[in-house]
Amino acid sequence: MVVVSSAVSFRVLWVQIGGRAYVVSARPESIAQPRQEITSKLATESCHRLHQAKKRREHFSANHRLCQKTDGKDKVMTASAPVFLDVDGSNIAVRQVAGAAPGIVWLGGYKSDMLGTKAEALSAWTSREGRAYLRYDYSGHGESGGDFADGTISKWLAESLAVFRRFSKGKQILVGSSMGAWIALRMVQELRKAGDTGVAGLVLLAPAPDFTVELIEPVLTKAQKRDLSKKGFFEEPSDYSDEPYIYTRALIEDGRANRVMTGPIDTHCPVHILQGLADPDVPSGHALKLAALLPADDVTLSLIPDGDHRLSRPEDLDMLERAVGDMVQRVA
Numbered sequence: 236m237v238v239v240s241s242a243v244s245f246r247v248l249w250v251q252i253g254g255r256a257y258v259v260s261a262r263p264e265s266i267a268q269p270r271q272e273i274t275s276k277l278a279t280e281s282c283h284r285l286h287q288a289k290k291r292r293e294h295f296s297a298n299h300r301l302c303q304k305t306d307g308k309d310k311v312m313t314a315s316a317p318v319f320l321d322v323d324g325s326n327i328a329v330r331q332v333a334g335a336a337p338g339i340v341w342l343g344g345y346k347s348d349m350l351g352t353k354a355e356a357l358s359a360w361t362s363r364e365g366r367a368y369l370r371y372d373y374s375g376h377g378e379s380g381g382d383f384a385d386g387t388i389s390k391w392l393a394e395s396l397a398v399f400r401r402f403s404k405g406k407q408i409l410v411g412s413s414m415g416a417w418i419a420l421r422m423v424q425e426l427r428k429a430g431d432t433g434v435a436g437l438v439l440l441a442p443a444p445d446f447t448v449e450l451i452e453p454v455l456t457k458a459q460k461r462d463l464s465k466k467g468f469f470e471e472p473s474d475y476s477d478e479p480y481i482y483t484r485a486l487i488e489d490g491r492a493n494r495v496m497t498g499p500i501d502t503h504c505p506v507h508i509l510q511g512l513a514d515p516d517v518p519s520g521h522a523l524k525l526a527a528l529l530p531a532d533d534v535t536l537s538l539i540p541d542g543d544h545r546l547s548r549p550e551d552l553d554m555l556e557r558a559v560g561d562m563v564q565r566v567a
Contacts, residue, residue, distance in 0.1 A: 340370070341368070343372070344413030344441075345446075352545075353440070388417065408435060411438075413516075413517065432503070464484075512541070
């Protein structure tokens with residue numbers, strides 16, 4: 236049994252663990268119940284869906300393993316050349332494919348880029364589905380210009396908004412991975428302030444909103460604090476690259492100004508969260524906390540027992556495609 240601790244009510248919250256799904260009571264009076272037991276178990280996936288999942292995994296194995304190693308990551312060599320958008324002096328690399336609405340917008344993670352495994356898997360899926368697809372690299376990432384060390388949440392948010400406003404048309408589903416989930420949530424806030432209702436749904440993978448405040452600052456060592464004070468940054472070895480991760484004082488200070496997990500979050504759209512229970516970087520409790528802060532939205536939380544932070548195995552990509560496909564059906 237899974238227990239969600241929350242001081243707020245959910246209109247709808249589905250939790251999926253492996254092949255089973257559970258639902259939280261959506262009664263308004265549940266706001267007075269800080270511990271909500273997930274009690275209504277749904278049936279396991281049908282044989283038809285399992286067969287389709289197997290076919291998608293076979294498709295991935297056959298078509299997505301022609302890779303090259305770049306900065307320690309596998310890259311699928313299928314993408315066309317990007318176009319560039321100047322945003323405050325940084326050339327932001329953008330790839331766009333026209334198609335049906337709602338379109339899919341990919342937002343990558345910290346030091347990730349738009350040619351990673353998940354982004355390319357979505358490219359193949361949207362191509363098969365005939366659906367519009369937009370992706371880009373933040374400044375200092377991938378094919379975009381700029382220095383990575385100059386990046387902050389505010390800077391990458393501004394670039395994301397500029398790309399969204401320039402290249403998207405009609406309803407869109409934002410798919411954010413790790414830090415990309417934070418950017419996606421901030422985008423919804425800023426777009427709503429401007430009267431833009433173009434975001435129709437969110438799919439968030441291993442979401443890391445407020446990670447600088449919630450996950451980095453509380454565990455800073457004395458040496459790291461000293462480096463931040465004297466050098467303006469500290470370095471950490473990366474499990475995903477030969478190069479270390481760099482965390483700057485500007486990034487951390489700016490992160491405090493972009494926090495979203497300080498109270499209820501109203502996205503005005505359905506949200507699907509995918510979280511690995513074996514994630515060494517973003518604990519599952521962070522995803523549960525995020526779900527608890529979405530009181531007014533339809534929220535699905537899929538917990539993957541052996542899923543890590545990258546969620547890039549064939550079975551993870553299959554779940555991603557199904558989550559995005561289900562979101563399309565919900566908002567179309």
